[in-house]
Amino acid sequence: xxxxxxxxxxxxxxxxxxxxxxxxxxxxxxxxxxxxxxxxxxxxxxxxxxxxxxxxxxxxxxxxxxxxxxxxxxxxxxxxxxxxxxxxxxxxxxxxxxxxxxxxxxxxxxxxxxxxxxxxxxxxxxxxxxxxxxxxxxxxxxxxxxxxxxxxxxxxxxxxxxxxxxxxxxxxxxxxxxxxxxxxxxxxxxxxxxxxxxxxxxxxxxxxxxxxxxxxxxxxxxxxxxxxxxxxxxxxxxxxxxxxxxxxxxxxxxxxxxxxxxxxxxxxxxxxxxxxxxxxxxxxxxxxxxxxxxxxxxxxxxxxxxxxxxxxxxxxxxxxxxxxxxxxxxxxxxxxxxxxxxxxxxxxxxxxxxxxxxxxxxxxxxxxxxxxxxxxxxxxxxxxxxxxxxxxxxxxxxxxxxxxxxxxxxxxxxxxxxxxxxxxxxxxxxxxxxxxxxxxxxxxxxxxxxxxxxxxxxxxxxxxxxxxxxxxxxxxxxxxxxxxxxxxxxxxxxxxxxxxxxxxxxxxxxxxxxxxxxxxxxxxxxxxxxxxxxxxxxxxxxxxxxxxxxxxxxxxxxxxxxxxxxxxxxxxxxxxxxxxxxxxxxxxxxxxxxxxxxxxxxxxxxxxxxxxxxxxxxxxxxxxx
Numbered sequence: 060x061x062x063x064x065x066x067x068x069x070x071x072x073x074x075x076x077x078x079x080x081x082x083x084x085x086x087x088x089x090x091x092x093x094x095x096x097x098x099x100x101x102x103x104x105x106x107x108x109x110x111x112x113x114x115x116x117x118x119x120x121x122x123x124x125x126x127x128x129x130x131x132x133x134x135x136x137x138x139x140x141x142x143x144x145x146x147x148x149x150x151x152x153x154x155x156x157x158x159x160x161x162x163x164x165x166x167x168x169x170x171x172x173x174x175x176x177x178x179x180x181x182x183x184x185x186x187x188x189x190x191x192x193x194x195x196x197x198x199x200x201x202x203x204x205x206x207x208x209x210x211x212x213x214x215x216x217x218x219x220x221x222x223x224x225x226x227x228x229x230x231x232x233x234x235x236x237x238x239x240x241x242x243x244x245x246x247x248x249x250x251x252x253x254x255x256x257x258x259x260x261x262x263x264x265x266x267x268x269x270x271x272x273x274x275x276x277x278x279x280x281x282x283x284x285x286x287x288x289x290x291x292x293x294x295x296x297x298x299x300x301x302x303x304x305x306x307x308x309x310x311x312x313x314x315x316x317x318x319x320x321x322x323x324x325x326x327x328x329x330x331x332x333x334x335x336x337x338x339x340x341x342x343x344x345x346x347x348x349x350x351x352x353x354x355x356x357x358x359x360x361x362x363x364x365x366x367x368x369x370x371x372x373x374x375x376x377x378x379x380x381x382x383x384x385x386x387x388x389x390x391x392x393x394x395x396x397x398x399x400x401x402x403x404x405x406x407x408x409x410x411x412x413x414x415x416x417x418x419x420x421x422x423x424x425x426x427x428x429x430x431x432x433x434x435x436x437x438x439x440x441x442x443x444x445x446x447x448x449x450x451x452x453x454x455x456x457x458x459x460x461x462x463x464x465x466x467x468x469x470x471x472x473x474x475x476x477x478x479x480x481x482x483x484x485x486x487x488x489x490x491x492x493x494x495x496x497x498x499x500x501x502x503x504x505x506x507x508x509x510x511x512x513x514x515x516x517x518x519x520x521x522x523x524x525x526x527x528x529x530x531x532x533x534x535x536x537x538x539x540x541x542x543x544x545x546x547x548x549x550x551x552x553x554x555x556x557x558x559x560x561x562x563x564x565x566x567x568x569x570x571x572x573x574x575x576x577x578x579x580x581x582x583x584x585x586x587x588x589x590x591x592x593x594x595x596x597x598x599x600x601x602x603x604x605x606x607x608x609x610x611x612x613x614x615x616x617x618x619x620x621x622x623x624x625x626x627x628x629x630x631x632x633x634x635x636x637x638x639x640x641x642x643x644x645x646x647x648x649x650x651x652x653x654x655x656x657x658x659x660x661x662x663x664x665x666x667x668x669x670x671x672x673x674x675x676x677x678x679x680x681x682x683x684x
Contacts, residue, residue, distance in 0.1 A: 073607040074453040078498035085229045086124050086494035093117040093220040094510070095487020098517065102479055108202045109212050111518045112147075114486060115196065116216030118510055119143060121493045122503070123185050124224065127278070128241030130285030132224045138182050140217030143189030144210040150197025151206030159419040162198060166437070167412030169194055174407025175400040177445075178553065179391055184447055191411055191441045199418075199434030202518075242300045243340055245282035248275045249307045250336035254329045256314045257361075261323035269318055269631070270599075272311055273592045279304055280589065284381050301381065303339055306371040308382065308585045309364035316357035316638040319631045324361075325352055331365045338372055345372045356642035357635070382586040399556035407444050410541045414440035414534055432515065435527055439534035444542075446553070448500050450607040451542045455535045461504025462531040468505065469512045470525075482513045489513070543611060554601045554616045558623060561594040562665070565630050569654070572637045584637060591630045599623050622664040629657045 067075070094114035101110020120136045127135070146169070153165050173187035193213065202209060229240045252275035256268040283304055310332060317324055327349040338345045348369050353359045394400055418433035439462075443454050472485055489510035496502040508527065568587040571580075602623055605616035636650050 069607040069613075070450055070452040070609050071456075073450055074456045074501075076499075077502075080498075083126060083494045085227065086121075086126075087491045089124065089220060089223045089227065090121050090493050091487050091491035092223055093121060094216070094490040095483060097216055097219060098486050098514070099483050102483060102517065107479075108204060108518055109208075111514045112202065112204070112209050112212040113216030113219070114514055115193075115511075116140060116143065116213035116218075117220045118216075118490065118493070118507065119189050119192065120217035120220045121490060122497065122507075124220065124494060125497075126241070128245065128282035128285060129225050129238060130283075131241070131281050132221065133286050134182055135185070136217060136221045136224065139185040139189040140214055140221075142186035143193040143217070144214045146190035146193035147197040147213050148206050148210040150194035150199075151202075151209055153194075154198030155206075159423060163412060163416045163419060166191075166194060166198070166415045167408050170411035170441075171404045171408035173404075174444075175395045175404030177407070178397070178400040178403055178556075179394050181447070184445065187407075188441055188445060191407070192438045195415070195434040195437040195441070199422075199432065239296055239300060242279075242282050242297070243342070245275075245279040246300055246304045246307065247336040247339040249279050249304065249311070250332045250339060251275070253307065253310045253314050254332035254336065256318055257324055257329045257332065260314075260317050261321055265318045265321075266627075269315060270596070272314070273596050276307075276311060276589065277593050277596060279307075280381055280383060280593075284383060300339075302371050303335075303368075304381070306364075306368040307335075308589075309360065309581075310368060312585070312588070312634055313357050313361035313364050313638060315631055316360065316635040319635040320355070320357060322355075324358065328352075328358070328361060331368075335368055335372065345369050356639050359642055360638045382582065382589050384586060384590070394556075397556055399553040403446070403553060406541060407441070409544075410440045410444045410538050411437055413537050413541065417533065417537065418530075432526070436530045436534050439531050440538055442504075443534055443538040446604060450604055450609075451539065451612065452609050453607065454500060455539055457499070457501035458504050459532060459535055461501040462508050463528055464501070465505035465508025466512070466525065466528050469509045472509070473512075473516065479517045482517050485513045486510055486517075543609075554598070554605050554619055557594070557598040557601045558619055558626075561591070561598040561623070561626055562661070564591040564594040565626050565633070567591075568630065569633045572633050572640065588630075588634060588637075591633075595623065595627055595630060599627075618664065618667045621667075622661065625657060625661045625664050629654070629661060632657060 094117040097113045097117060098107075098110040101107055101113065120140055123136050123139055124132070125135065149169065150166075153162050157165065170191055173190045177184040177187040197206065197209060204212070249272070252268070252272040256265065256272050259265040259268040283301060331348040331350075334345050334348060337343075345368075348365050350362050350365065353362050414437040418436040421436075422433040439458065442448065443458055445454070448454050449457070472481070476482060476485060489506050492506045493503065493510075496506040512527065564587070568584075568591040571584055571587050598619075602616060602619050606613055606620065608616075632650065632653050636646055636654070639646055639650055
């Protein structure tokens, strides 16, 4: 794939790239037990339309059913489902009681709101997507139930999948309390990532391993930090996992400092984190850990961190902090109303509103014949406008190809399978395939197309495979046109907002480390370090996505990649400074010169990239001790 990426443009290489990894069998089982059985029960009880709505809720929840902890799944599946129910409620009553023009305006405003809120994060983005998709379905799909019943059954379908997620054990998870298998795996992944970074110190793979460590820490924080009835970990098993995660933070700090120094570490230094990873996953004691040499500050920090981790694993610990700060309502509002929220909200509103207007015009012109399924056009536009799913050109290519493939497959299945039993089985099969198909947008589109067409036909509407292709291509054209309009907010606003946030987090972290009065506050330092690295990871992902756009769009993010690279080196250097100050209480000339050079480089890079520095945000220049 690397050769292919070098031979084709980035926007096309992204469309051909698929995620890899083991098959998530637990998610496959949940998918098979969700939409299909719900539809079967409804068909057998004579309430087919109820089953269609419930299966839709389960299908959309299945798209969000990703690896992680059960606690995190409550938010990841539940919040979008509630938003979808609200959209279904609004769309149902609007579609019944208002005209085409009013409906178009209402859904356009809804698109503006959903798009702006999506800038908050992945869960908010999923909620915005389900809100708009369900609103379009509620307004356009002919169903006998009133709007409030549709919303209840939609939530019921998603809730059924969530119940399966909470109740079914993960295959192969035999150690400890199975309810925390996702948390154990996430925390064990942190120790594995520390070992991998130590193994790569001094080599060309070290920067990539440091990025992987950040991803592992982010995943563990998310896995442990899901919603709970109490504000603290209430069981001994959960408190133990929290303490084991906290014990990994000084190890990660020492490993980052060693990677910054660039001097290879002894092989035995890698064995300790590896044994800790096994101990987390198997809920066993670590036994004696090989101690690394104590010949340098970072190696001494690594040894101390290993001793602390061994004590935490053997005796237990009471450090249940996840070293995160809860986002305030003010910060959330600033994100929604900021440049990223405004730009994305305007584009979603225009794409969604334009697709609703075109669909309504075609519907009232009887282009659909006697069947009212205009909702497919705006629902398709919602998925196409989501940057989470890849660059614009990649999304359009994959959506078009996936819809054509799905429509052709469904036409063949519909001609061969008995009705409704065969179609119900097809829904169950597609539900099982969704967790695997999410690795590539085209594959996901094909599976979802087959599933939705099956639901539509079970609900009594004749097959509409070929019209779905025309509607998808029309949605692709609308989103491509809107995506290249020049006057919808600041171009690259999402990238610049995330990069500015990363720069601010780096500033706060560096100021904290260089302030002699706060260097003893390790818990606060780890919190700021986690925020800085997480913000950098989000900015880097956004930059990489923008770089894979068509040249007309990619040019708006030029220069941001260099700024992100400088920020990454600055935060790594800050971490090395923290370890040095812990050990000796003073910085060496190497540390101070590196920070001074990076601050100058950062200022120049931000100026070239058009990233303004707020008044009073000048980063401190350290003095050698």
